[in-house]
Amino acid sequence: MDEPNFSFLFAAYAAIWVLLFLYIANIARRNRALQREIDELRELVERQDTSSQPRPHDG
Amino acid sequence: MPNVRRLFDFIVGPLTGLTMLAAIYMVFVYVPTDKFQGIVQRIFYFHVPAAIITFVAFGLVAVASAMFLWQGTRFWDRLAHSAAECGMLFCTIVLITGPIWARPIWGTWWTWDARLTTTLILWLIYAAYLMLREFSASGDQAARYAAVLGIVGVIDIPIINRSVYWWRTIHPAVLITRQGGTGLTDPRMRATLLVSFIAFAFLLSWLIWIRNESARLQDEADQLQQHLLTGHD
Numbered sequence: 271m272d273e274p275n276f277s278f279l280f281a282a283y284a285a286i287w288v289l290l291f292l293y294i295a296n297i298a299r300r301n302r303a304l305q306r307e308i309d310e311l312r313e314l315v316e317r318q319d320t321s322s323q324p325r326p327h328d329g
Numbered sequence: 330m331p332n333v334r335r336l337f338d339f340i341v342g343p344l345t346g347l348t349m350l351a352a353i354y355m356v357f358v359y360v361p362t363d364k365f366q367g368i369v370q371r372i373f374y375f376h377v378p379a380a381i382i383t384f385v386a387f388g389l390v391a392v393a394s395a396m397f398l399w400q401g402t403r404f405w406d407r408l409a410h411s412a413a414e415c416g417m418l419f420c421t422i423v424l425i426t427g428p429i430w431a432r433p434i435w436g437t438w439w440t441w442d443a444r445l446t447t448t449l450i451l452w453l454i455y456a457a458y459l460m461l462r463e464f465s466a467s468g469d470q471a472a473r474y475a476a477v478l479g480i481v482g483v484i485d486i487p488i489i490n491r492s493v494y495w496w497r498t499i500h501p502a503v504l505i506t507r508q509g510g511t512g513l514t515d516p517r518m519r520a521t522l523l524v525s526f527i528a529f530a531f532l533l534s535w536l537i538w539i540r541n542e543s544a545r546l547q548d549e550a551d552q553l554q555q556h557l558l559t560g561h562d
Contacts, residue, residue, distance in 0.1 A: 275369045275433050282372045282429040286379075286422050290532075293418050297539050304546035311553035318557060 337538040345535045348528035355521040363518075372430040374521050378529040379422040380448075384486050386416030386533055387455060391483035394476035403548060406472045409479055411540035413458050415533055420452045435499065443496035447489045454482035 356374045363370035389412040397405035427445065428438040439445065458478045465471035493502050501512055513519050 275367055278369050278429050278433050279371055282369075282426045283375070285425045285429070286375055289418065289422060289425075293536070294539070297536075297543055301539070301543050301546060304543065304550055307550050308546060308553060311550060311557065315553055315556055318560075322560070 337535060341531060341535050341538065345528065345531040348524065348531055352521070352525040352528040355517075355524055360517050360521040361515055366434055369430055369433050372426050374525045375529075376423060376426040376430065377522060378526040379419045379426070381526065382529045382533050383416055383419040383423055383451075384490075385530075386412045386419060386537075387451070387479075387483055387486060389537075390416060390455070390458075390479040394479035397476050398473065398480075401469070406476070407541055407544040407548070408537070409476060410462060411537045411544060413455055413462075413479060414540055415536045417452070417455050417459060418536070419529075419533070420448070420455065423448060424452060440499070442500055443492040443498045444489060444500040447485060447492050451482070451485045451489060454478070454485060458482060 352374070356371050360371065360374070362368055390409050393405045393409035393412060397409060427448075431440070432438050458475055461471065461475050461478060465474070492498060493500055513522060
């Protein structure tokens with residue numbers, strides 16, 4: 271096996287896997303953060319909707 | 330929608346992993362070493378499919394952008410944005426692995442060859458597209474400007490494809506040579522390239538799916554915030 275050229279082959283495939291890994295990890299992190307944010311917002315919306323409903327003795 | 334989710338989570342995702350493992354096995358174990366270029370020729374088995382998948386992704390950006398301009402629905406805009414980001418990833422892979430192959434074969438990392446230059450232009454066009462999306466105020470007008478750029482940018486793809494025939498170039502034609510044959514003489518080389526291409530096709534569809542999910546979640550979060558601020562959607 272030609273040693274110097276093997277390093278080029280290694281570098282090319284390492285670059286591909288590093289790029290793919292970073293991209294997928296970034297999307298996964300973003301999706302987790304968004305899902306958390308949506309859960310919190312849903313809770314706030316529910317609380318807002320409940321508090322804005324008229325109570326039985328009002329009016 | 331749940332059926333599509335199941336399709337991508339339980340079929341496309343695992344198929345991506347399996348075909349990618351098969352491609353890696355074929356590239357490093359199965360395929361014979363090229364007589365003239367030696368071991369670095371194995372870079373081609375990921376470089377060439379990445380280039381073709383780049384064209385597919387940017388082609389999808391153009392189609393989805395045209396559909397968005399026609400119908401104005403967020404679905405097409407999200408798809409265009411997701412495909413553009415994935416296309417940029419594959420185009421970056423092409424522009425990194427190409428010079429790594431070129432250094433031992435041509436003796437230089439980069440040359441202003443027609444195919445290399447037009448590919449770099451493609452990368453710059455879609456980098457501009459993503460910057461436009463990132464830094465302009467959100468809303469329909471920014472999405473429409475981006476859609477126009479997404480459609481115009483795709484014009485570069487046939488130019489890249491024909492560049493090896495239109496101009497004097499040192500870039501090799503791997504799939505179809507100028508004589509009409511193929512640059513891959515051994516059938517095992519063609520099989521390896523085919524499996525790598527299938528793996529990259531699955532990878533693109535899976536990446537677009539997860540990126541599109543991200544955009545969909547962002548839209549949902551925006552709608553909930555809007556609801557909190559105004560009291561209605």
